[in-house]
Amino acid sequence: MVDVAKLAEVSLATVSAVINDSAPVSADRKKRVLDAIRRVGYQTNAIARSLKTGSTKTIGLMIADITNPFFTAVIHSIQEVAYHHGYGVMLCCSDEDPEKERLHLRLMSDRMVDALIIATAGETPPLRALIDSRRKPVVLIDRLLDGVATDAVVIDNVAAARDAVRYLVSLGHRRIGLITGKSTLSTARERYQGYCQALAEAGIAIENALVGAARFGSADGYGAAMGLLSLAERPTAIFASNNLSGIGLMRGIKDSGLRCPADISVACFDDFEWADVFEPRLTTLVQPTRAIGAQAMAIVLEHLQDGGAQRSAARVVRMRAQLRIRDSCVMWPPPPGLST
Amino acid sequence: MVDVAKLAEVSLATVSAVINDSAPVSADRKKRVLDAIRRVGYQTNAIARSLKTGSTKTIGLMIADITNPFFTAVIHSIQEVAYHHGYGVMLCCSDEDPEKERLHLRLMSDRMVDALIIATAGETPPLRALIDSRRKPVVLIDRLLDGVATDAVVIDNVAAARDAVRYLVSLGHRRIGLITGKSTLSTARERYQGYCQALAEAGIAIENALVGAARFGSADGYGAAMGLLSLAERPTAIFASNNLSGIGLMRGIKDSGLRCPADISVACFDDFEWADVFEPRLTTLVQPTRAIGAQAMAIVLEHLQDGGAQRSAARVVRMRAQLRIRDSCVMWPPPPGLST
């Protein structure tokens, strides 16, 4: 920048003024500066600017699993609006590991991101401290934290799970299995709750043997599925409360020599592009991924523009997931005379 | 930091010394500083440090499509090793749009990332300028750029495509379709080349009508597929040279009322978790995604450690993709007496 000033024969202040047009500059001088910038190949050093202004114009994004198409879609949406507003995004993946999350949080915090959007892998003291400190906006997505006062955008998981299980019940199923996630995750808890509600409504007792614990990964999903499938009295339908565990479940069914939906019905949380091009076409709960990302960013931007002044009460926006019925669930018992 | 110094009753220099242990500090003073750090809740301001040291300890990662599981896997791998070495990663997606890529490049460059890893959406003057300037390490992944002198890690696309098409030929197919990508992408060109080679070996003439142009997205993949499938003399097999176009292809087959593999065989670039849990189990070309990411980061770190001193000649490391044969390709014509 000093080079530019020299070449244009103006002061540093003038150069700065034309770059940010933060002050009126006469036409000829402006032209001279612009020319000089081009000739020198000058690029703003955002680091120096950040140090001065206290804003890095980048937001930190922590998600639990980049392998999961749900998160991938949310990232995409966040990226888009962030960029549109001149923000960059620093991405970290916790791989569902709270310890890794803690480390990454530190990394992003050190780098002075202006705000954080987090799909937490589980509460840690530093995360809570960060939020409580109110030093920078934090918005939680997908997963809530108990008794923490930050904005969040999530979906109504109990309603969603209830819808799916109700549907299974309506088809005649009574032995319905569930593949759940770690109970430290609000989504896992809420989806379990929805499952229970739907069963209770139908007067079906909860059987612990029918709920398989996994950790929202395809490998444990597979393990949990194999457990359920090898039960003496096998479930006739299974609800996978996350898409990766859904994959594991489908693999488990295949490896058990069973067929879906002929032998067992499957419903699955989270939609993905592949869900309807192969057999069976999966019935899924589709989340408004784009809206989730956009909403989270909207909240962040709002805070950033307010200058963090008057922080109103934490607000959590709940969105609805939608049950997309395809072919992986069928009536039970199978009506006679229907070929499979 | 000044607070820490005050509380510990030492100078700033001493505090800095214990933080980076860049100088010997007596035991008691060190303890006092450490204590003070904890009490004040001090966190390093990486921005200020960057300004001083000239290193942000973050690498910029530009990929073409975050929706594509191939890239997702590479990102994961890069993230992992980056973090392990104290680096953060700033992620940008060009969505296969060179213009967007240009803008994002600028954004990351302004933010002074220490190095860049790029899966380019197509050459732009700024990208070439950035590389030629040699101001910071740039390593290309997945897609090469003609006559550009940077390191790169890619796979042998012509061999990979050749393997797949050879396999199709060996099953008896003679009318083999191709869904290709934009010819500005080295991967698209090379895969097309491999397709041609395999056909030439078998004495099969290239028919332009059999190669459908798409842009490595599922929507255009679908369009291209519909074109191929509506041909008067339909291909008996199609090779999709990218996984998203593979999805589009499968959807096209479904919408055309055809069945895979009974009516048409399909092979597809890029493997993904879902590939073998649904029907048909897709035969794919699997790329060493983890190795690609790790290798790219290894090169970056190497450069960063050399201090950018002696830059040897650009080296491109080529890896091999592997044909994973599953069920989506069958013999043609179908042997008599085989029920489908």
Add this chain to the structure above:
DNA sequence: TTGTATGCGTTATCAT
């Protein structure tokens, strides 16, 4: 309208 001078939070170079 333009220029001068100061500080953002570090690290690094000196003395001490």
Add this chain to the structure above:
DNA sequence: ATGATAACGCATACAA
């Protein structure tokens, strides 16, 4: 072993 002080590149308050 320790402390004072000068940059790093920019934005800005203030003076001209």
